[in-house]
Amino acid sequence: MIQHAIQAENENFFFPRSIQLDLLKNCPQVIPSLAQWLYEEWHSLDVSLTKEKLIHSFKMRLNADDIPITFVVLKDGLPIGVVSLKKETAPEFADFPEDSIWMGSLQVVLEERNQGIGQALLKFSQTIARKFGYEKLYFYTSNPANVKWYIKKGAQVIEERPFRHHTITIMAIPLKG
Numbered sequence: 001m002i003q004h005a006i007q008a009e010n011e012n013f014f015f016p017r018s019i020q021l022d023l024l025k026n027c028p029q030v031i032p033s034l035a036q037w038l039y040e041e042w043h044s045l046d047v048s049l050t051k052e053k054l055i056h057s058f059k060m061r062l063n064a065d066d067i068p069i070t071f072v073v074l075k076d077g078l079p080i081g082v083v084s085l086k087k088e089t090a091p092e093f094a095d096f097p098e099d100s101i102w103m104g105s106l107q108v109v110l111e112e113r114n115q116g117i118g119q120a121l122l123k124f125s126q127t128i129a130r131k132f133g134y135e136k137l138y139f140y141t142s143n144p145a146n147v148k149w150y151i152k153k154g155a156q157v158i159e160e161r162p163f164r165h166h167t168i169t170i171m172a173i174p175l176k177g
Contacts, residue, residue, distance in 0.1 A: 001131055002065050005124070013120045014073065019080065021124065024070035025062040030079040031055055034072070037082075037107055045142045045166045061086065067101060067132065071124065073108070073117055081108040083121040085128060088138070092163055096138065101129050103139040122153055122173075130175045137175055140168040147171070 006021055014021045024031070035054035043049045061070040061084055073081030088102040103125045108118045129137045139155075140163070141147060147157065147169050155171040162168075 002069070002128060005127055005131065006071070009120070009124050009127075013116070017115070019073055019075045019117070021071055021073055021120075023064055024058060024072050024082075025064050027072060027074065027079075028059075028062060030072060030074075031058045033079050034058055034082050034105070034107075037109065038105060041107065042142065046164045048164055058084075069128075070105065071121070071128075073121065075112070079109075080112045081117045081121055082106070083125050085125060085132075092161070100136065100138050101132065101134045103129075103137055106139070118149075119153060122150075126173060126175055135175055137173045138170065139172075140170045142166055142168050144169065 002023075006023070010021050024034075032051075032055065035051045035058060038054050039049060039051045058070060061068040063069045068084060068086035070082060070084040072079050082105050083103060084105040086102050086104055088096065088100070093102075103122075106118060106121055106125070108121070126137055138158075139150075141150065142163075150171055150173075151157070153173070155173045158170045158172055160167055160169050
């Protein structure tokens, strides 16, 4: 199911751009690079974040057909984008449905932005969440500038709330058949 979706997305979007979507499970050697990106992007907002925690988190997502799962975009064998699907177990999210699915770690390296890669990863995440039978994809962002981008892509703001010494915006995208 997932491998077929990856193949279709590669043929439709990634291969024509000389890049490739793959499971993190197939390229675990990129985990340190991914951890470094996310740490650099978010550690100023989340003082509890460490590269070691990020590496551990990515190692827990080395699945091929189960949640949690991470997808990586590669260019010349190097990661340029990433997105994960997971269950959100942090106590700060205990008021959300226990069986909900959350998108996380949607990131594209700066020099590859504004080429549709982030949008393709967002759409792909929706496709996979739908294939797993979910009706809504939850996520949050710490960057207020990202909220407008997500709204343009069909997301709805649920609320803002404090999270690890900063404010996040929790959002969701309905997953229509």
